[in-house]
Amino acid sequence: MAQTITQKILSRAANRKFVDAGENVWLNVDILLTHDVCGPPTFDIFKQEFGPDAKVWDPEKVVVLPDHYIFTANEHARRNIDLLRQFAAQQELPNYYDVGTDRYKGVCHVALAEEGFNIPGTVLFGTDSHTCTSGAFGMFGTGIGNTDAAFILGTGKLWEKVPESMKFTFEGEMPEYLSAKDLILQILGDIGTDGATYRAMEFDGEAVYSLPVEERMTLTNMAIEAGGMNGIIAADAVTEAYVKAHSSKPYEVFHSDPNALYHSVRRYNVRDMEPVVAQPHSPDNRATVRSVQGAKITKSYIGSCTGGKLTDFMLAAKILKGKQVTVPTNIVPATVKVARDLETETYEGVTLKKIFEDAGCSIALPSCAACLGGPADTVGRSVDYDVVVSTTNRNFPGRMGSKKAGVYLASPLTAAASAVTGKLTDPRDFL
Amino acid sequence: MDTIIQGKAYVLGKNIDTDQIIPAEHLVYSLSDPEEVKLYGKYALSGVPPEQGGLPQGNIPFINEGGFRSDYTIIVAGPNFGCGSSREHAPFALQVAGAKAIIAESYARIFYRNCVDGGFVIPYESAHPLTEAVRTGDELKIDIEENTVTNLTTGVTLPLNPLGDVFNIVKAGGIFAYARQENLMARN
Numbered sequence: 001m002a003q004t005i006t007q008k009i010l011s012r013a014a015n016r017k018f019v020d021a022g023e024n025v026w027l028n029v030d031i032l033l034t035h036d037v038c039g040p041p042t043f044d045i046f047k048q049e050f051g052p053d054a055k056v057w058d059p060e061k062v063v064v065l066p067d068h069y070i071f072t073a074n075e076h077a078r079r080n081i082d083l084l085r086q087f088a089a090q091q092e093l094p095n096y097y098d099v100g101t102d103r104y105k106g107v108c109h110v111a112l113a114e115e116g117f118n119i120p121g122t123v124l125f126g127t128d129s130h131t132c133t134s135g136a137f138g139m140f141g142t143g144i145g146n147t148d149a150a151f152i153l154g155t156g157k158l159w160e161k162v163p164e165s166m167k168f169t170f171e172g173e174m175p176e177y178l179s180a181k182d183l184i185l186q187i188l189g190d191i192g193t194d195g196a197t198y199r200a201m202e203f204d205g206e207a208v209y210s211l212p213v214e215e216r217m218t219l220t221n222m223a224i225e226a227g228g229m230n231g232i233i234a235a236d237a238v239t240e241a242y243v244k245a246h247s248s249k250p251y252e253v254f255h256s257d258p259n260a261l262y263h264s265v266r267r268y269n270v271r272d273m274e275p276v277v278a279q280p281h282s283p284d285n286r287a288t289v290r291s292v293q294g295a296k297i298t299k300s301y302i303g304s305c306t307g308g309k310l311t312d313f314m315l316a317a318k319i320l321k322g323k324q325v326t327v328p329t330n331i332v333p334a335t336v337k338v339a340r341d342l343e344t345e346t347y348e349g350v351t352l353k354k355i356f357e358d359a360g361c362s363i364a365l366p367s368c369a370a371c372l373g374g375p376a377d378t379v380g381r382s383v384d385y386d387v388v389v390s391t392t393n394r395n396f397p398g399r400m401g402s403k404k405a406g407v408y409l410a411s412p413l414t415a416a417a418s419a420v421t422g423k424l425t426d427p428r429d430f431l
Numbered sequence: 432m433d434t435i436i437q438g439k440a441y442v443l444g445k446n447i448d449t450d451q452i453i454p455a456e457h458l459v460y461s462l463s464d465p466e467e468v469k470l471y472g473k474y475a476l477s478g479v480p481p482e483q484g485g486l487p488q489g490n491i492p493f494i495n496e497g498g499f500r501s502d503y504t505i506i507v508a509g510p511n512f513g514c515g516s517s518r519e520h521a522p523f524a525l526q527v528a529g530a531k532a533i534i535a536e537s538y539a540r541i542f543y544r545n546c547v548d549g550g551f552v553i554p555y556e557s558a559h560p561l562t563e564a565v566r567t568g569d570e571l572k573i574d575i576e577e578n579t580v581t582n583l584t585t586g587v588t589l590p591l592n593p594l595g596d597v598f599n600i601v602k603a604g605g606i607f608a609y610a611r612q613e614n615l616m617a618r619n
Contacts, residue, residue, distance in 0.1 A: 026615075041519065041520075069459065080459060128517055143541050144544065145517055145519035147606060147607070151607065151610070194537060282446060372455040373454065374456060394516075396450055396515060397451060398454055399450050403478065
């Protein structure tokens with residue numbers, strides 16, 4: 001029987017030859033990811049259900065990456081880090097990346113890639129909705145809650161309903177004014193925030209495979225914004241080179257069968273597409289930047305698992321080099337690695353860090369920061385009637401802090417161009 | 432488990448995401464300390480813009496000032512309830528506030544799983560849009576065996592979609608209770 005790539009990976013994890021869309025199957029989990037917000041309650045449930053002295057099923061397969069509320073004086077947030085630290089020590093978890101040490105990484109989805117936990121063909125569950133990001137590596141990644149995570153901690157298994165797949169093919173050569181963010185915002189506008197609920201979103205086509213792995217991660221990252229269970233891009237030579245550079249683990253590359261059944265197939269030609277934003281207050285409220293050009297903004301924010309990778313900052317630097325921002329602009333590298341790369345990677349001979357500093361941006365320490373608002377002292381948090389243009393992933397009311405604020409989700413190019421003018425601005429005006 | 436759930440309805444719109452159910456700044460409290468847990472009730476649905484809370488009239492708070500338990504035990508909503516972040520704090524906060532069931536047109540996957548596997552609240556799907564047929568404050572009666580909801584204020588009875596596969600997990604009270612019952616917790 002023909003299968004999609006998602007079915008093949010789930011078949012492998014279920015020790016089956018074939019799994020059908022719609023059936024509930026028990027999966028063997030390759031990696032469980034958690035962080036500072038959901039780790040402590042997950043560990044509580046684990047101890048309550050398996051006993052105070054129980055050991056996790058496999059310490060090598062548990063990855064704990066604190067990233068949400070790191071640089072804050074909030075005492076409850078700090079207590080959560082202490083709880084992670086205690087559990088990691090008690091369970092002797094080798095893959096705990098402690099805050100305040102040189103092991104600290106930053107935003108978990110980007111750090112997973114950098115630390116070599118994204119392995120083609122494997123199954124990853126994480127207590128974060130953006131766990132789907134890892135699907136860019138030709139693997140299955142999806143978000144779960146604390147109870148499900150505690151179940152995995154004890155057993156290494158979880159049930160999941162095999163999803164139907166939706167295919168999104170992007171043909172054509174990527175123009176310099178578009179980024180992966182424009183592609184996924186285009187899809188969200190077409191199918192809505194529940195257009196892929198309980199389904200896999202599979203991306204392919206010449207334009208997708210021309211992108212570096214980090215840009216592909218922007219596509220899979222926002223599958224959850226359409227309600228998708230997972231986003232997935234079959235591994236190619238680019239993926240394999242990245243994986244080999246970051247890990248020595250064996251991997252298995254799966255492809256969808258040519259005659260696999262899909263819920264739906266959508267085709268786009270990137271040459272026909274324009275820079276777009278998602279207007280307040282929903283990620284599917286799409287408009288071309290041209291059609292809303294000139295709307296005043298009060299802040300620009302470039303960061304998060306979606307838009308805080310090195311490739312995002314390379315795009316922003318193209319616009320910001322030699323320019324001045326006219327609204328407060330936060331540069332928030334996703335990870336310590338990305339922050340270091342800003343100091344060494346250059347655009348036209350100047351480091352990205354210097355380009356951003358000279359443009360008047362503030363560079364923050366790596367964490368999730370204001371993507372999800374966070375405690376009151378979080379860098380970049382929206383206040384009152386702020387209007388933010390942001391490379392993050394969600395703009396529901398209050399997401400970045402203030403319930404009264406509005407957030408435009410945009411590509412790094414659009415966020416940078418708008419930072420210069422203080423108004424929503426199509427990046428083509430600067431390229 | 433009871434076969435009847437009866438209580439006052441609190442009506443919301445579509446795409447109520449988990450940041451509106453429990454804003455991210457409140458995710459720092461303990462989910463096991465009995466006193467601290469009350470804060471989740473206090474802030475349940477506090478991220479919903481006031482005019483969109485307690486429809487159709489709006490500006491009806493879910494939790495009264497200073498309290499942590501709601502007068503409303505059945506939440507009625509449009510499509511895509513619980514979209515957004517994976518935080519299990521969201522269905523937990525609704526449970527702490529006293530909610531027993533949600534009747535929405537549809538759910539986001541992670542929220543739905545969390546409701547069922549954590550045994551917090553029962554996530555029913557209405558076969559027809561309910562937000563037109565129910566006003567905040569109406570008295571509702573859900574019959575779990577019959578898969579129906581009756582609006583006792585208006586006298587109208589409407590069908591609910593059967594819970595299907597997950598009914599056994601709901602009945603057991605969550606994934607752990609279910610897995611013990613079915614002997615699924617052994618390693619490999």
